[in-house]
Amino acid sequence: MKCLVVLTGAGMSAESGIRTFRDSNGLWNNYRIEEVASPEAWEKHPEVVLEFYNQRRKQLFEVEPNAGHRALVRLEEKFDVQIITQNVDDLHERAGSSHVLHLHGELKKARSTVDPDLVYELDHWELKMGDTCEKGSQLRPHIVWFGEPVPLFDQAVQIAKTADIFLVIGTSLVVYPAAGLIRYVERDVPKFYVDPQAFPVHGVPKLEVIREKAGKVLPKLVEKMLNRFA
Missing domain, CATH: 3.40.50.1220 (TPP-binding domain)
Incomplete structure (x- = not known):
């Protein structure tokens, strides 16, 4: 075959x-895409990063192939x-x-911020501060951000x-x-x-x-x- x-x-x-990643001239709520999709953004304002991906995830639950x-x-x-x-x-x-x-990466997955091998399926659209892995660490979107290697x-x-x-x-x-x-x-x-x-x-x-x-x-x-x- x-x-x-x-x-x-x-x-x-x-x-x-x-919506594609560069819709609205690369802006989301007046943030440049790099400002919500990078390790630096996660360090600076994780709540904003989570909300960006929550909105994308919510939309994904509403569309079809x-x-x-x-x-x-x-x-x-x-x-x-x-x-x-x-x-x-x-x-x-x-x-x-x-x-x-x-x-x-995958929008419907989250992973640990201390152990990248701990990846979890999400059956809902919202990922919040305080959602943690089994080791007690905050979960982040399972996404390859700007500046990160593509494993x-x-x-x-x-x-x-x-x-x-x-x-x-x-x-x-x-x-x-x-x-x-x-x-x-x-x-x-x-x-x-x-x-x-x-x-x-x-x-x-x-x-x-x-x-x-x-x-x-x-x-x-x-x-x-x-x-x-x-």
């Missing part, structure tokens, strides 16, 4: 109604589908995708290297290190880049650029892939 690797970004979930998410699930009929996502939502999983790697990147690189087909959806390919994953895909592997603002990527052969929204074009592209490559 061929391995089809998918890299998804904010545009994938925007069609479900999830879109046609693009559902289309990717169909690929599992004929391919070993591995999804690498920059998104912190769980819409791929809720649509039915089996293998999803979250590069930047799952090496795993993502290994997945990208196994691709027989590589599909990029809804990302500008400018946020690193995730944007660099396409460089680890073998040169002769067919590659597809789906995004309304997609542009040719220099030095990446066999890349087909499709300037459309995922929800509109993916059902057709998936049908094409099932007939052409499977």
Whole structure:
């Protein structure tokens, strides 16, 4: 079975109604995004950081996967589908995708501030000051913030290297290190880049650029892939 690797970004979930990270010119309640998504922000005003992610989490409980998410699930009929996502939502999983790697963390999880291996599933949208891990330490969003390493990147690189087909959806390919994953895909592997603002990527052969929204074009592209490559 061929391995089809998918890299998804904010545009994938925007069609479900999830506001992208840079909406409103990168501002939230007059805070720059970096001021609510960094270790320094957590040290300075953790209550504000928690509220930012609480609002994002609350919205996530109110939205559903879109046609693009559902289309990717169909690929599992004929391919070993591995999804690498920059998104912190769980819409791929809720649509039915089996293998999803979250590069930047997961919104519906929290983790200990003293032991990063202590990670907890959240069944509600609100995380508050005073919510603690089993060691008595404050819980923080299970998110990779600006200035923090991306612990799952090496795993993502290994997945990208196994691709027989590589599909990029809804990302500008400018946020690193995730944007660099396409460089680890073998040169002769067919590659597809789906995004309304997609542009040719220099030095990446066999890349087909499709300037459309995922929800509109993916059902057709998936049908094409099932007939052409499977």
